[in-house]
């Protein structure tokens with residue numbers, strides 16, 4: 001098995017990609033999808049596998065630069081990494097790369113170089129930086145013929161084939177074959193758009209070695225950092241003094257609070273990066289006079305943390321009311337049973353019962369002042385939001 005190195009995707013694929021199989025990133029035009037193949041390559045080089053990258057849209061030096069911008073330093077891998085230069089030939093310049101397609105107008109020459117490279121990199125990964133350009137070079141029919149052949153080669157040589165493919169308006173037959181026939185797995189990388197793309201996502205279109213998971217994951221491209229699953233907004237709510245601000249700060253890579261005399265008067269804001277996920281966290285004030293703000297904040301959130309002081313059951317009715325205000329649209333939520341370090345703290349089970357909310361709502365014990373339970377709670381909510 002080889003991993004994709006894309007957040008959550010490996011879980012969805014039953015652990016990753018079995019050797020000899022192929023995976024294609026099916027990228028909607030206009031979406032920053034090329035990084036997917038690059039990240040998968042880099043992830044596997046880091047794991048010690050050998051990897052090839054076929055470049056057909058940029059010169060090798062520029063490609064190395066783009067890797068570097070993502071925080072992927074390719075010079076570390078020595079001979080384990082090689083580029084198949086399918087670009088220099090197009091613009092008529094020379095190349096120092098190990099594999100060079102000197103005459104990209106000659107399909108059988110392309111085939112020869114790529115086949116030889118697959119053979120030499122047996123047991124590793126081979127990434128096609130842009131299958132679409134190869135199709136443009138040799139034509140749709142010929143390209144499909146060769147891809148089928150290369151995929152067979154990959155199978156024989158235990159190589160995993162990774163393809164970036166931008167779904168330009170090719171013929172419906174070609175697109176259909178690419179989507180449903182030729183590759184063992186197809187991952188859709190798409191955009192959520194209204195005139196402009198304001199969100200990007202990925203999800204499985206097809207996989208032939210495990211059950212297909214019908215979930216989409218939002219992502220952001222971070223430089224450096226690569227593909228990060230992105231949860232636009234998570235709310236942290238709960239009664240006065242429960243530990244919301246402490247929770248936001250414990251979780252966040254950076255955070256600010258607007259407090260006066262130790263209580264939050266506007267909101268807490270934090271930004272979290274953890275295990276491939278990034279999220280903006282908004283903490284609400286606890287006092288009732290700020291309830292209008294909570295209603296405002298709730299609108300676009302995708303998940304909620306409800307923080308309760310485990311020693312103050314008298315505040316639980318208020319906690320339930322706040323949960324109703326924030327997650328009335330059925331948002332997933334996690335209850336954080338805070339201040340477990342104080343004597344007499346109720347257990348998570350007792351708190352779950354007393355709050356009398358949804359039976360399966362997770363209750364996570366925490367001591368936020370010591371950062372205990374904070375990331376556990378985050379991981380559980382992320383799983384719920386991304387359908388893990």
Ligand SMILES: Nc1nc2c(ncn2[C@@H]2O[C@H](COP(=O)(O)OP(=O)(O)OP(=O)(O)O)[C@@H](O)[C@H]2O)c(=O)[nH]1
Pocket residue numbers: 238239240241242243244245246247262263264265284285286287338339340341342366367368369370
């Ligand atoms: N012992 C203990 N004290 C905690 C814990 N978490 C928070 N506190 C304390 O509880 C108090 C309130 O914490 P905050 O994080 O300000 O609570 P808040 O929910 O933001 O409060 P408001 O914004 O005023 O509603 C502070 O004195 C914290 O140090 C914990 O896990 N254990």
Ligand SMILES: [Mg+2]
Pocket residue numbers: 244245246263264268284285286
């Ligand atoms: Mg606060």
